[in-house]
Amino acid sequence: MPPLAATRNSILPPRGRKYDQVLEGARQVFMADGFEGASVDEIARVAEVSKATLYKYFADKRMLFMEVANNECQRQAGAALDNIVLAAPPREVLGQTGRHFLGFITSRFGQQIFRICVAESDRFPELGRSFYESGPAVMRAELACYFAQACARGELVIDDYILAADQFGELCKADLWMRLIFGVIKEVSAAEIDRVIDNAVETFLARYGT
């Protein structure tokens, strides 16, 4: 599509502020092409905004990227583990949590944000940390919190909640994630997810269950 930019935003009245347009366009392009791969011109085009306007709101490409990344991290942290039922028995909680977790990290979106964070964490040292704090660290804390309560109820026996949470998280990946990241497989079937999660729960409870 060479020119074609004649779509105009005639339908929508004033529409959201230009700032948001830029952010949304940047989100799309960065997610699709990474940091280096994304060109500011393309972002401006997708955002249906002139490059001059873009640079009125964001000092440079790095700042724009950081803003997008932080937004994504926060959004993701929000929808993380709302549905954890602290009173339910371990087997059920672990299964649900694991499935949710695995579902996210194997999603197209989860993969892409991980890719970018890994690739760009040299250029943006804060990016990796920020992502970790608002992503994996949150799940770890929530899970540890649940473990504490389950232990109090005598349903689990754990000395190091944090390490146990880490172990469960890792068990849920069980190579599925590795093969996805490296493109050995393109997607995972529901059956594979079930098998991995069930076995993760089984192994976890073998150690920590009562």
Added chain:
Amino acid sequence: MPPLAATRNSILPPRGRKYDQVLEGARQVFMADGFEGASVDEIARVAEVSKATLYKYFADKRMLFMEVANNECQRQAGAALDNIVLAAPPREVLGQTGRHFLGFITSRFGQQIFRICVAESDRFPELGRSFYESGPAVMRAELACYFAQACARGELVIDDYILAADQFGELCKADLWMRLIFGVIKEVSAAEIDRVIDNAVETFLARYGT
């Protein structure tokens, strides 16, 4: 070091062929800067070779990179798990293997090659697969092989060797690796490694031990 290229290779007689110089220079630069970050001029400079010579041996930058990556993968696969003693008891074998594995993936080199494979597996679809096959897949197979023998001796009870191997590999990371990749921590202490590995073995044997 601006010019400084006056070192000349006077000391070494004919030295390895120019081809190898290029490959070695490319290895250094790619490992340090990634694919996009590495400039061909810098590679030629580090390799102490003219750019024209470089392009006589390699069609383009991508080809050169693939060659470097494949070499690294093979080299790494070789030094993988030579020291696995198939007759030793599980607790010992798992501990040693886990320590070796964790040592590699937390090393500067292991981190860097992982970074590059992740970042560039869009551009080079074969790269990720190649790395996986000659890296994680090898350890998985070796471990599964050991499990089979240990089961035959009644030391372990495992129905799915592959999945068990994956689980152990994941348990060995236990968030340590994640924090490294994202730059949350810069290096891991020996004590942390011991703690993670010991707990990985413990959890694994709780499920599969006899």
Added chain:
DNA sequence: TTGGAAGTGAACCGATCCGTTTATATGCTG
């Protein structure tokens, strides 16, 4: 209506980089 802020499109600058070319130098072989 008017004036100023906000937005636009396009051109432009400087820098980087890949890959090629050219003119020269070096070293090996007969």
Added chain:
DNA sequence: CAGCATATAAACGGATCGGTTCACTTCCAA
């Protein structure tokens, strides 16, 4: 010494990209 393949330095072409500038338009509020 002659001849040829190989290597070198340096420059260049073509392309991309980040970021700026500028002349022009649109919109809104006083």
